[in-house]
Amino acid sequence: MRTTSATHSPRHAVARVTAASRAHRSNAIQGLGQLRVGTPRRARVLRRADADGAAEPSEEKPRFVPAHERTTLSKILPEQLLEGGVLLRDAPEEWRTSFTGFLSFEFMGVRTNDMPGLRVLNIDPPVFTVDDFLSANECDMLTASAEASGGLKVSAIGGAANENIRTSRTVALNSHGLENHATKKAILSRAEYLLPAVEGLSKDADAFRAPEAGEGKWSFELPQVAHYSGGEYFKAHEDGFPIAVAADKGYQRRATILVYLNDVDEGGETRFEHLGIEVAPKKGKALVFFPSSAACMPDARTLHTATPAKEGHEKWVSQLWIASSTPPVPTPEELEADNKRKAAEAEYAKLPRAQRRAMEKEAAKAAKKKSRDSNGRK
Numbered sequence: 001m002r003t004t005s006a007t008h009s010p011r012h013a014v015a016r017v018t019a020a021s022r023a024h025r026s027n028a029i030q031g032l033g034q035l036r037v038g039t040p041r042r043a044r045v046l047r048r049a050d051a052d053g054a055a056e057p058s059e060e061k062p063r064f065v066p067a068h069e070r071t072t073l074s075k076i077l078p079e080q081l082l083e084g085g086v087l088l089r090d091a092p093e094e095w096r097t098s099f100t101g102f103l104s105f106e107f108m109g110v111r112t113n114d115m116p117g118l119r120v121l122n123i124d125p126p127v128f129t130v131d132d133f134l135s136a137n138e139c140d141m142l143t144a145s146a147e148a149s150g151g152l153k154v155s156a157i158g159g160a161a162n163e164n165i166r167t168s169r170t171v172a173l174n175s176h177g178l179e180n181h182a183t184k185k186a187i188l189s190r191a192e193y194l195l196p197a198v199e200g201l202s203k204d205a206d207a208f209r210a211p212e213a214g215e216g217k218w219s220f221e222l223p224q225v226a227h228y229s230g231g232e233y234f235k236a237h238e239d240g241f242p243i244a245v246a247a248d249k250g251y252q253r254r255a256t257i258l259v260y261l262n263d264v265d266e267g268g269e270t271r272f273e274h275l276g277i278e279v280a281p282k283k284g285k286a287l288v289f290f291p292s293s294a295a296c297m298p299d300a301r302t303l304h305t306a307t308p309a310k311e312g313h314e315k316w317v318s319q320l321w322i323a324s325s326t327p328p329v330p331t332p333e334e335l336e337a338d339n340k341r342k343a344a345e346a347e348y349a350k351l352p353r354a355q356r357r358a359m360e361k362e363a364a365k366a367a368k369k370k371s372r373d374s375n376g377r378k
Contacts, residue, residue, distance in 0.1 A: 073301065100112060146225040155169060168226045170227075198218050213327070218324050228316075246298070252323060259286045268307060
């Protein structure tokens with residue numbers, strides 16, 4: 001994946017820049033709903049000869065590129081990232097409105113009221129942190145309980161071909177006495193507040209049941225606690241499922257909430273490989289991003305790595321994935337009808353302009369006559 005070239009900046013306690021060339025030099029949000037790379041700023045006017053020989057001026061309209069197709073990035077300023085990101089509550093109202101509207105349209109709506117510690121690290125794809133998502137006591141209770149549970153096992157990697165991609169240990173919070181842990185409930189409750197689409201979900205009996213395609217259901221994947229000893233890692237990976245895997249499962253991961261349960265003095269950052277961002281673990285802080293778009297299509301720009309903590313240090317995290325049903329799987333009849341419609345549209349587009357206009361006028365007359373006849377029978 002091609003993105004901006006890299007420049008390196010010194011480490012910051014919260015986040016640091018590792019790739020920041022061509023950063024936007026404006027405090028306003030840039031690039032929301034960006035056009036495909038290479039599209040000119042002004043649409044070009046073409047002159048096309050129809051079959052009837054008439055020259056027709058036509059304006060090439062810029063095409064909206066959905067998140068999963070974009071290779072462009074919209075970044076905050078390097079100095080803002082060095083300061084720990086854009087504190088949303090202090091951002092200009094227009095900036096906040098644009099950012100939250102963009103989230104709702106292309107990813108998931110986010111409730112920002114009573115989230116004073118929400119800091120934007122990247123605009124597109126959206127990456128932000130929430131300070132004090134958990135209290136220090138809640139973090140300490142969960143790490144102590146996970147360690148004492150006896151349930152920590154070598155982490156499994158769903159669908160990974162490389163068995164050495166991850167070396168941490170993990171326990172799911174549905175066994176070993178962790179089912180009703182107070183911190184588990186706190187994570188779910190705050191996730192529901194942050195993401196209104198799943199508000200009240202934890203009260204549903206099937207909150208953790210995997211959705212089915214076309215069901216229109218949201219669900220939580222079981223929260224986990226992972227422990228990384230010094231030198232352990234999780235190599236570059238995406239949380240979103242490949243398209244074929246999501247279609248087979250019937251659901252896609254839509255949001256990741258990763259909560260750091262302890263401070264790590266050296267190493268252990270979460271590094272976004274294409275964004276030039278490294279987030280240092282801080283007890284109670286949540287890292288939030290969206291592995292896929294509202295269309296349930298994976299966003300490859302969110303590729304990330306759990307870098308190793310230095311020897312003599314350890315890292316504890318809790319991760320929660322929020323999933324939703326993929327769109328309905330079309331029936332063979334629907335696919336055939338759709339293919340016929342597309343073929344008809346392609347043939348229509350080949351017709352001379354004058355013929356198309358004449359056909360459109362005839363269709364409009366027929367529709368108007370049908371409407372009059374219908375009204376006359378009432």
